[in-house]
């Protein structure tokens with residue numbers, strides 16, 4: 398599969414920005430970018446991986462926020478990454494649908510598969526990183542290697558687990574430089 402990109406897919410809430418808990422990030426004021434994500438993005442980019450966010454945002458279907466608000470948040474996020482850190486995301490996908498009504502909401506692999514089609518990504522050389530079991534499930538179903546971060550990251554749910562984004566940041570270079578662990 399030469400000429401195809403490899404990618405690190407990142408869940409959003411809890412990985413890119415502070416988890417809002419059980420609710421949704423409904424306003425930009427509540428979007429708190431995690432410095433450990435920014436540094437991790439710098440590392441994966443330097444290692445030649447594209448980076449794409451894959452996010453469930455059911456709050457749109459539930460009327461908590463509009464798609465325009467989410468799109469605006471993502472524009473601001475990409476702007477900050479570019480202007481303040483010199484970093485880029487290749488794309489951002491989110492599912493605005495209600496659970497059980499679509500083929501894209503994680504744990505389904507729909508968004509990752511669509512990203513791979515659109516951008517020519519070799520999924521076998523790519524990783525999905527998240528903080529919920531459904532993130533790992535979607536990555537696995539898409540044929541990626543999987544990483545879970547945080548308290549829901551019990552071994553067995555993902556190929557690799559980390560305590561928090563700080564540990565992820567310090568270990569990710571090693572993990573990706575190995576050209577993949579033997580699984």
Ligand SMILES: [Mg+2]
Nearest residue numbers: 408410411528
């Ligand atoms: Mg999450």
Ligand SMILES: [Zn+2]
Nearest residue numbers: 492494499501
């Ligand atoms: Zn969906």
